[in-house]
Amino acid sequence: MNGPQDLGGQMGFGPVAPEVDEPIFHGYWEKRALGVTLAAGAMGAWNIDETRNARESLHPAEYYSSSYYAIWIKALEVLLRRHGFVSDEELQEGRALVAGATPKRILKGAEVAAVLARGGPCDREVSSEPRYRAGQRVRARNMHPQGHTRLPRYVRGHVGTVEAVRGGFVLPDTNAHGLGENPEWVYTVVFDGRDLWGDDGDPTLTVSVDAWENYLEPA
Amino acid sequence: MSKNDDHHHHDNELDPMAARVKALETILTEKGLIDPAAIDAILETYETRVGPRNGAHVVARAWSDPGFAEWLRTDATAAIASLGYTGRQGEHMQAVFNSPERHNLVVCTLCSCYPWSVLGLPPVWYKAPAYRSRAVIDPRGVLAEFGVELAADREIRVWDSTAELRYLVVPERPAGTEGWDRERLAGLVTRDSMIGTGLAKTPEAA
Numbered sequence: 001m002n003g004p005q006d007l008g009g010q011m012g013f014g015p016v017a018p019e020v021d022e023p024i025f026h027g028y029w030e031k032r033a034l035g036v037t038l039a040a041g042a043m044g045a046w047n048i049d050e051t052r053n054a055r056e057s058l059h060p061a062e063y064y065s066s067s068y069y070a071i072w073i074k075a076l077e078v079l080l081r082r083h084g085f086v087s088d089e090e091l092q093e094g095r096a097l098v099a100g101a102t103p104k105r106i107l108k109g110a111e112v113a114a115v116l117a118r119g120g121p122c123d124r125e126v127s128s129e130p131r132y133r134a135g136q137r138v139r140a141r142n143m144h145p146q147g148h149t150r151l152p153r154y155v156r157g158h159v160g161t162v163e164a165v166r167g168g169f170v171l172p173d174t175n176a177h178g179l180g181e182n183p184e185w186v187y188t189v190v191f192d193g194r195d196l197w198g199d200d201g202d203p204t205l206t207v208s209v210d211a212w213e214n215y216l217e218p219a
Numbered sequence: 220m221s222k223n224d225d226h227h228h229h230d231n232e233l234d235p236m237a238a239r240v241k242a243l244e245t246i247l248t249e250k251g252l253i254d255p256a257a258i259d260a261i262l263e264t265y266e267t268r269v270g271p272r273n274g275a276h277v278v279a280r281a282w283s284d285p286g287f288a289e290w291l292r293t294d295a296t297a298a299i300a301s302l303g304y305t306g307r308q309g310e311h312m313q314a315v316f317n318s319p320e321r322h323n324l325v326v327c328t329l330c331s332c333y334p335w336s337v338l339g340l341p342p343v344w345y346k347a348p349a350y351r352s353r354a355v356i357d358p359r360g361v362l363a364e365f366g367v368e369l370a371a372d373r374e375i376r377v378w379d380s381t382a383e384l385r386y387l388v389v390p391e392r393p394a395g396t397e398g399w400d401r402e403r404l405a406g407l408v409t410r411d412s413m414i415g416t417g418l419a420k421t422p423e424a425a
Contacts, residue, residue: 008352029237034261056330069236095249096249099250119308
């Protein structure tokens with residue numbers, strides 16, 4: 001979706017402000033936000049693509065005025081409500097009131113190290129042969145789906161070169177919406193900076209994205 | 220206004236969020252959906268075990284072992300796993316090597332994808348709109364804000380991490396480090412140099 005998350009090439013956000021000796025967390029609540037988000041995700045009710053879609057579906061004004069962990073928490077509340085684990089009334093009152101949905105699993109302290117070390121690999125077998133090969137010219141499709149996608153707006157409609165075929169991966173566009181993993185080949189596609197940004201673009205710049213097969217068409 | 224001299228980072232108000240997170244954690248704990256011990260273990264992992272030192276060891280090994288460097292180039296996930304660094308947000312790794320001709324820079328314009336298993340949790344600036352919007356259109360301007368000036372003819376390759384591949388930049392090995400052991404070399408490798416917003420430290424600066 002063309003949501004507030006799709007930031008590549010937007011202007012007006014000012015300079016990057018790196019912080020000297022930045023701490024891992026800027027407050028106790030940020031720690032808890034990370035821990036609660038990962039622990040709730042381990043219930044197995046939603047996947048990473050649905051999580052990303054929940055974050056990008058926040059109203060743009062809310063997204064842009066929220067710090068990153070605030071975005072996480074606001075989206076987590078959406079996911080917990082959507083899947084029946086908490087109610088609006090509970091969120092307002094700050095305490096448990098109703099039984100709610102039953103999770104697939106509950107992450108226990110002793111399991112954390114193994115679960116984090118395992119991660120969530122999302123490479124999958126794809127039965128077809130890759131449609132494109134390294135060196136081929138391809139166009140990123142001009143598409144504006146209302147649902148989740150991982151094709152950034154700034155490359156849509158532009159022609160680039162396939163640099164590598166990376167393997168088969170779960171398709172976020174369907175996986176985010178409970179429509180299955182539908183794995184596709186993923187390609188690294190390189191775009192010339194001036195193709196993307198015009199004659200004023202940096203002549204030494206190339207930008208690559210990793211694109212699922214159906215994000216691309218022959219050029 | 221400087222963001223650094225008053226310890227005021229460019230995130231927004233904290234107190235309402237602190238209350239909101241506490242409420243959410245309370246509800247989930249009361250319902251038995253989350254285990255407080257799991258949260259403690261998650262935080263302990265990312266506060267003490269997983270961070271840029273992991274990536275620095277990968278880079279130092281690549282600098283000092285051509286066979287490992289080649290493995291890292293062709294199968295970064297396996298090469299990095301051989302050093303014990305695996306897991307969440309590092310499931311599918313790619314290593315990209317800086318050279319005299321090319322400088323690499325990593326961004327996730329769509330969210331905050333970042334190789335947690337080798338760099339730990341991302342800094343605020345990596346997740347913030349200023350970096351995500353500008354890294355792909357004005358990388359030299361971004362680099363200047365990090366104090367990095369590249370030669371005008373140095374190619375810049377920006378890797379937008381739009382899928383599940385996570386990128387690790389291997390910076391160039393600084394001159395004057397011949398004969399250094401890996402632990403000493405790792406001391407020259409900064410987090411930013413492995414994102415591409417910095418360079419490895421010189422021996423004089425170390």
